Amino acid sequence: MSNTPYANVPVTPVSRPTLRRLPLYLRFLLDLHTSGTARVSCTVIANELQYDPTQIRKDLAVTGIVGRPRTGYDVVELIRAIETFLDWNRPHEAIMVGLGSLGRAILGYDAFSAESGLQIRAAFDIDPEKVGKRIRNCPVYHVSRLAEIIDKTKAKIGILAAPASVAQDLANAMADAGIRGIWNFAPVRLRVGQDTIVENVLLKTSLAVLTNRLKEMLEYENEEVGTLE
Amino acid sequence: MSNTPYANVPVTPVSRPTLRRLPLYLRFLLDLHTSGTARVSCTVIANELQYDPTQIRKDLAVTGIVGRPRTGYDVVELIRAIETFLDWNRPHEAIMVGLGSLGRAILGYDAFSAESGLQIRAAFDIDPEKVGKRIRNCPVYHVSRLAEIIDKTKAKIGILAAPASVAQDLANAMADAGIRGIWNFAPVRLRVGQDTIVENVLLKTSLAVLTNRLKEMLEYENEEVGTLE
DNA sequence: TAGATTGTTAATCGATTAACAATC
DNA sequence: TAGATTGTTAATCGATTAACAATC
Numbered sequence: 453m454s455n456t457p458y459a460n461v462p463v464t465p466v467s468r469p470t471l472r473r474l475p476l477y478l479r480f481l482l483d484l485h486t487s488g489t490a491r492v493s494c495t496v497i498a499n500e501l502q503y504d505p506t507q508i509r510k511d512l513a514v515t516g517i518v519g520r521p522r523t524g525y526d527v528v529e530l531i532r533a534i535e536t537f538l539d540w541n542r543p544h545e546a547i548m549v550g551l552g553s554l555g556r557a558i559l560g561y562d563a564f565s566a567e568s569g570l571q572i573r574a575a576f577d578i579d580p581e582k583v584g585k586r587i588r589n590c591p592v593y594h595v596s597r598l599a600e601i602i603d604k605t606k607a608k609i610g611i612l613a614a615p616a617s618v619a620q621d622l623a624n625a626m627a628d629a630g631i632r633g634i635w636n637f638a639p640v641r642l643r644v645g646q647d648t649i650v651e652n653v654l655l656k657t658s659l660a661v662l663t664n665r666l667k668e669m670l671e672y673e674n675e676e677v678g679t680l681e
Numbered sequence: 682m683s684n685t686p687y688a689n690v691p692v693t694p695v696s697r698p699t700l701r702r703l704p705l706y707l708r709f710l711l712d713l714h715t716s717g718t719a720r721v722s723c724t725v726i727a728n729e730l731q732y733d734p735t736q737i738r739k740d741l742a743v744t745g746i747v748g749r750p751r752t753g754y755d756v757v758e759l760i761r762a763i764e765t766f767l768d769w770n771r772p773h774e775a776i777m778v779g780l781g782s783l784g785r786a787i788l789g790y791d792a793f794s795a796e797s798g799l800q801i802r803a804a805f806d807i808d809p810e811k812v813g814k815r816i817r818n819c820p821v822y823h824v825s826r827l828a829e830i831i832d833k834t835k836a837k838i839g840i841l842a843a844p845a846s847v848a849q850d851l852a853n854a855m856a857d858a859g860i861r862g863i864w865n866f867a868p869v870r871l872r873v874g875q876d877t878i879v880e881n882v883l884l885k886t887s888l889a890v891l892t893n894r895l896k897e898m899l900e901y902e903n904e905e906v907g908t909l910e
Numbered sequence: 911t912a913g914a915t916t917g918t919t920a921a922t923c924g925a926t927t928a929a930c931a932a933t934c
Numbered sequence: 935t936a937g938a939t940t941g942t943t944a945a946t947c948g949a950t951t952a953a954c955a956a957t958c
Contacts, residue, residue, distance in 0.1 A: 465894060465897060466893065467948080467949070468890055469949070469950090470949095471886075471889050471890045471893055471894075472883065472886045472887075472889065472890065473886075474889055475868065475883070475885045475886045475888075475889045476868065476870065476883070476886070479845065479868055479869075493914085493915060493916090494915075494916080495914090495915075501870050502870055502872070504950070504951060504952095505915090506917095506950080506951060506952075506953095507949090507950065507951075509915090509916070509917070509918095510917090510918090510949095510950090513917075513918095518916090518917095519915080519916055519917085520915080520916075520957085520958060521914075521915045521916045521917090521956075521957045521958045522913080522914050522915055522916085522957075522958050523914090523915080523958075524914095524915070524916085525916095537893065538889045538892055538893050538896075539892045539893060539895070539896040540889075540892060544892060552790075553786050553789035553790050553791075554786055554790055556786065557782050557783055557785065557786025557787075557789075558786075560782035560786075561781075561782045561783055561884075562782075563885070564884075564885070564888065567885065568885060568888055568889075568892065569892075570888065608895065608899075609891065609892075609895070616708065632895060632898065632899070633891050633892075633894070633895040635887070635888065635891055639704065639705065639708055640708075641705065641730050641731055643731070647898070649891060649894045649895055649898065651887055651888070651890050651891040651894075652887075653882075653884060653887050654701065654704070654705070655790075655793075655882060656704045656792070656793070656796065656797060657700075657701045657702075657704045657705070658701075658864070658880055658881075658882050659704075659793065659797055659799065659864065659880070660700050660701065660703055660704045660767045660769075660797075661697055661700045661701065661880050662838070662862050662864055662878060662880040663767055663768045663769060663773060663797065663798075663838075663862075664695065664700055664766060664767050664768060665694060665700075665862070665878045665880075666768070666837065666838070666861060666862040666878055667767075667768040668694060669861065669876070669878065670837075670861070696924080696925070698925070698926090699925090722938085722939060722940090723939075723940080724938090724939080733926070733927060733928090734939090735926080735927060735928075735929095735941095736925090736926065736927075738939090738940070738941070738942095739925095739926090739941090739942090742941075742942095747940090747941095748939080748940055748941085749933085749934060749939080749940075750932075750933045750934045750938075750939045750940045750941090751933075751934050751937080751938050751939055751940085752934075752938090752939080752940095753938095753939070753940080754940095
């Protein structure tokens with residue numbers, strides 16, 4: 453039922469790299485708009501963000517925007533096209549599971565709601581110190597009430613910032629209760645059904661790239677110094 | 682001087698995808714070790730993490746580990762190999778710039794120091810409410826003292842969690858003061874010199890993937906329902 | 911008109927997956 | 935020995951970059 457080859461809907465989703473670049477374009481375009489610029493070409497965006505102009509043209513094409521040779525794209529139109537494509541121009545009811553330091557930070561990071569429409573309506577934890585309170589103006593419930601509250605809030609997005617050891621169980625519970633998209637901050641690959649989407653934010657993984665590259669660079673420099681002596 | 686083709690050092694760095702997977706393997710291996718398992722094969726890791734076994738073999742090879750046909754790899758040896766390769770078995774002096782909600786969260790997220798050796802020695806902001814205090818046991822200085830304190834702490838890693846509008850200037854100041862690796866949480870592509878490494882954590886970018894895919898999925902379901910009527 | 915820029919097709923590049931000999 | 939698994943080379947896949955006709 454879910455993957456018929458006959459559907460008149462794009463079978464191949466837009467590539468992750470493209471989706472990841474769109475918010476960067478959007479930010480630059482918003483800055484341009486603020487500074488009163490009405491039109492913009494791929495060359496200008498490419499120079500600013502250090503990408504290939506062709507790539508930007510292809511990325512923008514997925515939003516359905518049409519540009520004009522010689523003058524480029526209308527900035528306002530382009531902003532609207534990207535926001536619509538990302539579904540950032542309407543509220544997204546969401547819940548948050550796990551209120552460690554990371555969870556609380558996400559809860560307090562206003563930019564998500566302001567720019568992407570993310571509305572975190574409820575948070576969950578097992579710590580009796582937290583349950584029943586409001587943290588950053590968001591009510592905190594015991595995890596046992598997950599299904600009930602998800603149903604009540606009609607949330608479709610669940611943010612998972614619980615310890616790795618319980619992440620899979622919580623993901624199952626969230627999916628059972630009607631969550632369709634999980635924004636996962638736990639360092640675990642979640643196993644979910646076909647009708648649930650998982651997007652991982654792996655902070656340690658990013659740190660790994662930094663520390664390894666830094667090590668390589670510093671080792672290389674030391675070897676060079678050694679060679680020169 | 683910095684990129685001679687004659688250097689006996691790998692010219693091509695290990696690919697980002699590989700580096701990003703290594704921490705996931707590491708976490709699973711640590712769990713295995715805790716549960717008393719001595720040896721592991723790529724097949725087992727692949728099943729657990731839902732990757733291709735060949736990919737895991739190639740990824741592990743970059744660490745220099747050697748396995749044995751039929752029995753696989755020694756778990757302890759493999760853990761040590763990955764940690765050494767990522768440079769996670771020694772302390773990394775670091776500083777933190779920007780103490781908004783995101784900055785404070787990173788400061789309070791113990792897992793980085795415990796598992797990767799990240800040691801945040803000082804934090805910087807411009808808010809007089811914060812400067813001079815200690816936040817999460819870390820002294821907070823005014824940004825004007827960046828060079829002085831970086832010099833004193835010998836920090837090589839700088840975490841950038843300041844607003845986008847000032848991120849580039851702060852990155853320049855960090856690089857000038859001796860920071861070689863910038864872990865960037867600001868939604869901006871930083872321009873840095875050849876001897877500085879930037880690793881970006883783009884949270885909004887990740888949210889974009891989730892909201893777009895979710896929209897596509899829900900639209901698709903609605904169309905199907907429509908078709909069935 | 912002349913020339914910059916779009917939209918699109920073709921070529922390249924890099925990463926993943928498949929195939930298979932070597933080996934414990 | 936027999937068979938599972940490693941290490942490595944070849945094939946495939948997907949994303950980026952180059953080339954170029956269409957167009958405002």
